[in-house]
Amino acid sequence: MTIEECNNIPRKHRKKKNLETEACRAGKGGEKETASAEETSPRGVLEMLVSGIDDKTGDLHWKKKLCHVKRTPSPWRISTISMIGGGKIPLRRRMHGRRSNSEDVGDFIMPKPSWKNFSYEELRQATHGFSSDKLIGKGGHAEVYKGQLYDGQVVAVKKIMKEEKNDEEKNGDFLAELGIIAHIDHPNTAKLIGFSSDQGLYLVLQYLPYGSLAIALHGSEDCRLEWDTRYKVAIGVAKGLQYLHSNCQRRIIHRDITASNILLSEDYEAQISDFGLAKWLPESWAHLVVSPIEGTFGYMAPEYFMHGLVNEKTDVFAFGVLLLELITGRRAVDSSSQSLVMWAKPHLENNSVDEIADPRLGGNYNVVEMKRAMFTASTCIHHLPTLRPNMIRVVQLLKGDNGLDMKQKSMGERIQMMKGDSMQDMKQKSMGERTLHIDVCDDVEDYDSPAYLTDLNRHMQLVME
Numbered sequence: 001m002t003i004e005e006c007n008n009i010p011r012k013h014r015k016k017k018n019l020e021t022e023a024c025r026a027g028k029g030g031e032k033e034t035a036s037a038e039e040t041s042p043r044g045v046l047e048m049l050v051s052g053i054d055d056k057t058g059d060l061h062w063k064k065k066l067c068h069v070k071r072t073p074s075p076w077r078i079s080t081i082s083m084i085g086g087g088k089i090p091l092r093r094r095m096h097g098r099r100s101n102s103e104d105v106g107d108f109i110m111p112k113p114s115w116k117n118f119s120y121e122e123l124r125q126a127t128h129g130f131s132s133d134k135l136i137g138k139g140g141h142a143e144v145y146k147g148q149l150y151d152g153q154v155v156a157v158k159k160i161m162k163e164e165k166n167d168e169e170k171n172g173d174f175l176a177e178l179g180i181i182a183h184i185d186h187p188n189t190a191k192l193i194g195f196s197s198d199q200g201l202y203l204v205l206q207y208l209p210y211g212s213l214a215i216a217l218h219g220s221e222d223c224r225l226e227w228d229t230r231y232k233v234a235i236g237v238a239k240g241l242q243y244l245h246s247n248c249q250r251r252i253i254h255r256d257i258t259a260s261n262i263l264l265s266e267d268y269e270a271q272i273s274d275f276g277l278a279k280w281l282p283e284s285w286a287h288l289v290v291s292p293i294e295g296t297f298g299y300m301a302p303e304y305f306m307h308g309l310v311n312e313k314t315d316v317f318a319f320g321v322l323l324l325e326l327i328t329g330r331r332a333v334d335s336s337s338q339s340l341v342m343w344a345k346p347h348l349e350n351n352s353v354d355e356i357a358d359p360r361l362g363g364n365y366n367v368v369e370m371k372r373a374m375f376t377a378s379t380c381i382h383h384l385p386t387l388r389p390n391m392i393r394v395v396q397l398l399k400g401d402n403g404l405d406m407k408q409k410s411m412g413e414r415i416q417m418m419k420g421d422s423m424q425d426m427k428q429k430s431m432g433e434r435t436l437h438i439d440v441c442d443d444v445e446d447y448d449s450p451a452y453l454t455d456l457n458r459h460m461q462l463v464m465e
């Protein structure tokens with residue numbers, strides 16, 4: 001199987017709908033953000049970003065640029081505003097997860113940038129002229145080359161393609177991705193080394209020698225990832241998502257968690273990569289409503305696919321599908337277009353471990369871990385977003401952190417623990433939010449419905465056996 005085949009199955013889906021990108025447009029308190037697009041257009045920001053870098057050291061004159069942009073917030077993309085620290089989006093103040101090499105700039109905590117602005121020539125030399133034998137991956141929007149910098153460091157050079165977009169849109173998307181990837185810092189998320197924008201747009205990333213999980217899992221018939229490794233990958237991805245949703249300075253929704261976007265280090269530490277679709281989500285907003293709807297077939301949560309609703313639970317659903325891939329060894333969508341979720345649901349309900357486990361494992365797996373993974377997957381792929389656990393709970397479920405406690409708790413308490421959000425939180429979230437178009441309270445009622453309680457009870461019994 002070629003790299004292209006591995007990375008392109010399932011293929012990207014873009015579903016255009018005439019929905020308002022309301023949360024992207026409205027500022028806090030419902031105001032529309034107004035700004036001079038000339039001053040902060042993607043090209044303008046890119047030029048500022050590049051010109052703010054000291055050619056010798058590669059360091060940004062960050063504070064200066066930040067102050068300039070703070071005065072002129074642009075409405076064109078939340079991610080870009082956030083990257084440069086501007087605008088009216090409330091910042092998350094977190095004690096944990098804050099980078100030590102960060103700086104206070106007024107109201108903002110900005111990481112001190114350590115990435116470098118490469119010239120095109122440097123990257124051309126590093127990749128032997130972007131030769132085909134250096135091509136290590138190809139996604140819907142980029143080609144990725146292995147390269148070696150002048151100091152010997154091996155890197156992955158991501159060349160942004162997006163032929164269908166005009167320059168302004170490409171610059172905007174590039175800045176958004178750069179902004180998010182430069183902002184994050186966790187063992188389970190991709191590491192930015194630098195970028196280049198003088199001839200085309202490039203991200204320079206830490207090279208991950210084992211490539212993507214898609215290649216490791218689906219690359220060849222005899223390619224076999226042991227269960228221990230799969231479980232380690234699952235926990236790594238869950239921790240990375242927990243960080244993005246709850247522990248980094250801002251709330252980040254990845255929107256494209258797939259096996260192709262999980263990279264593996266030589267000791268199989270998972271890294272979440274490809275932040276091309278990621279969104280900042282302001283603290284007080286229940287969700288964003290986005291258009292067009294972009295993502296990957298088989299991983300998209302129903303409320304996202306149908307209505308463009310995006311919040312943490314979008315990633316939780318996709319993580320559930322990823323877990324099913326690790327459990328079953330099947331693709332999110334198979335060659336006959338069957339969805340893994342639909343295939344797996346009856347087996348999850350019947351707790352059919354033998355039926356669902358990847359036959360290539362040859363029965364070599366830890367049954368307790370397998371059941372935990374199955375249970376976690378079944379809760380993550382719940383069709384109602386409010387009934388999916390948050391990523392904090394997912395990590396606990398996978399690690400079995402609350403298994404013993406659960407036996408001693410009442411049913412109500414157990415359900416609360418499984419879900420991660422309290423009813424109170426959920427109701428607060430669902431009331432008075434500007435961005436709600438679908439009545440989340442319907443979900444809250446379902447949360448108490450006898451059918452759901454029976455279902456959850458049954459699942460919990462299975463996992464505790």
Ligand SMILES: Nc1ncnc2c1ncn2[C@@H]1O[C@H](COP(=O)(O)OP(=O)(O)OP(=O)(O)O)[C@@H](O)[C@H]1O
Nearest residue numbers: 137138139140141142144156206207208212260274
């Ligand atoms: N840092 C890296 N180290 C090793 N391989 C990488 C790295 N980054 C990307 N790749 C390989 O390149 C492939 C494509 O990369 P990426 O997903 O970032 O591209 P994309 O065009 O943005 O993808 P998508 O279609 O998901 O939008 C990955 O699936 C992986 O196989």
